[in-house]
Amino acid sequence: MTTTRPFELDPRLKADTLAITKLGLCELRLMNDRRWPWLLLVPQRAGVSEFFDLTPLDQTMLSFEVGLVAKPFKALTGCDKLNIATIGNVVSQFHCHIVARSDGDPNWPRPVWGFGSVEPYETEAAKAFIDDISRVVMPV
Template identity: 60%
Template sequence: MRRFELDPRLKRDTVRIARLGLCDLRLMNDSRWPWTILVPQRNDLVEFHEMTPLDQTMLTFEMGLVAAALKRETGAHKINIATLGNAVPMFHLHVVARDEGDPNWPGPVWGFGTALPYEEGRAEAMAQRLAHAVMDA
């Protein structure tokens, strides 16, 4: 079995938060929203329905952990969960904390404006904070 290889675009645009049972949990490097991405560690996976039933169950469980932790840590008004995969075909699931009045509320975060990278050290600090919140759930 070949080692899991993260899509280069996901690697470039994100910071690792933690490795969960199935997924590599990552923070999008866009400080406008607390935005996480769950990437099942399965090569050549494009669609949810291509996953085994066990992996689908694990993804749903990990998604719930991340969503609850993100809500607790940010106090967000709403947690958005979606899979798009149009620009990056490797299957990944977005979990985004949203608040009324944030950039583009109530519209989607995808394709809106230009990403505002975290200031130096802040992405790592946020990733560490979220890792603790998810692991302590």
């Protein structure tokens, strides 16, 4: 009899992000760094470290969910450009970054990774931003 491991969020992703909601495939999370509006989509699948580890259906669903989140997130933030990436060099659990970038933000136009020190959200600011994201991504 084969048993499958349940999905568990990588401890580093859990420590560095705040939960927003669960979509069909992914957990949607906010990177706890107020320098950039920065979301992560983490497919709720155990043992996935690469895009090709997802089934073809899950690959399609991930693409759909990136689009579902990215368009209203760009409108909400008013950013100039969204950076969408699946780098995963530090955390091998497959996850997709959606980072809102604007001319003049810290380190523009260079990458956000490894730049400066994290500036966590204050609790109320994080809650308000999460509520705004939830409202535009999953309108009632």
